[in-house]
Amino acid sequence: MAEAYIIDAVRTPRSIGKMGKGALSEMHPQHLAATVLKAIKDRNHFDTADVDDIIWGTSAQMGLQGGDMGRMAALDADYDVKASGVTLDRFCGSGITATSLAAAQIMSGMEDLLVAGGTEMMSYVTWYGASLREAGVKSAGGIGTGNLRLQEKHPQTNQGVAADAIAAMEGITRAELDAFGLESQRRAAVAIKEGRFDKSVVPVLDDDGSVILDHEEYPRPDTTIEQLAQLKPAFGMIADMPSRADGPTFRQLVNQKYPDVTIEPLHHAGTSSGVVDGAAAILLASKAYVEKSGLKPRARVVATANLGDCPTLMLNGPVPAARKVLAKAGLTKDDIDVWEVNEAFAVVVEKFIRDLDIDRAKININGGAIALGHPIGATGAVLIGTALDELERSGGRYGLITMCAAGGMAPAIIIERL
Secondary structure, three states: OOOEEEEEEEEOOOEEOOOOOOOOOOOOHHHHHHHHHHHHHHHHOOOHHHOOEEEEEOOOOOHHHOOOHHHHHHHHOOOOOOOOEEEEOEOEOHHHHHHHHHHHHHHOOOOOEEEEEEEEEHHHHHHHHHHHHHOOOOOOOOOOOOOHHHHHHOOOOOHHHHHHHHHHHHOOOHHHHHHHHHHHHHHHHHHHHOOOOOOOEOOEEOOOOOEEEOOOOOOOOOOOHHHHHHOOOOOHHHHOOEOOOOOOEHHHHHHHHOOOOOOOOOOOOOOEOOOEEEEEEEEEEEHHHHHHHOOOOOEEEEEEEEEEOOOOOOOOOHHHHHHHHHHHHOOOHHHEEEEEEOOOEHHHHHHHHHHHOOOHHHEOOOOOHHHHOOOHHHHHHHHHHHHHHHHHHHOOOEEEEEOOEOOOEEEEEEEEEO
16 A cells, blocks of 8 residues: 655644633634644645645534535635545544545545544534524434434443443542543643644634634643542533433433443543644645655554444443554554543543553653543544654654544554654
């Protein structure tokens, strides 16, 4: 197969995902996506008429986030009209999948220059969903989308309840989860202070050129273990709420599949991924295009994989996905210098570390979504860029990026620094 090279990776800072509170919350999602598309164009000086496709991840494709973000944002970013675009949804895994599909197009020899990435404005998604509910619309979309037949086959609970269920099944304690959350904040604070994200982060500008946001809004570097210990678990009440009118509770949905599990509420705001707005883009090219254009590759895509796991627990896919992509690459876990595993909840990465016996010093080195936030459709592309920057900073060779996704899925990708 042909090589798929990663030329560059950029992202916006992440903004608090609440309407009226986050700096980005009143932007149009296409404007946010156009910001990173324009930045990657301006940094690398390629002819946008050469772009074969723009593959974009957006999970909640509703309202302003509907209508093929990849194409519309490219037009907004002044790309040539020849640059096509498509938008996909693999829930949280959308950004990795967009990048993997772009790489596959190049490796198959079908395309030469692609941009992958994603956008999610959680402030807008939350507001839009609430607006639909207030208008009497029964479902704003999401897991199951009211498919009772599917729920009978594969009961799918609230993700936070699933996280608490996994912690119970694995014997992971509240104190251990809190310690993980604190370490995410500490590492993110060090990374920000030392400028480790500066190479990839681009400011978000208004139409008049004024800066809307040029720094991370979400982290809380002064967090203490005592503060985390005082936080009330977030999913205790949700566990005992009906999943639908006259239907089973979210706890009962888990127990339909795992009757012996006793779920204790453990996760809270300090051990769950942050609700934020953000966008990220990755430029990929073939060897032929690199030689023709003079672009300088920073990495190559070694292998990609996708895997489905139990839809009820839904968060356990990263471990088998990592094993699958390592086997495809002909590598072992000891070959990986940088691991990026999305911190959807503390238990996800804690279980990953234990199951694969990973050196904690190599995983989420610069913090993760607990400290920095999780802009759903963009996060995978963010993590690929973060892994690349860290490989260059530390001199490592291989990076593995994976994450859980709703429905019990996990995409994974391995990159090699050049």
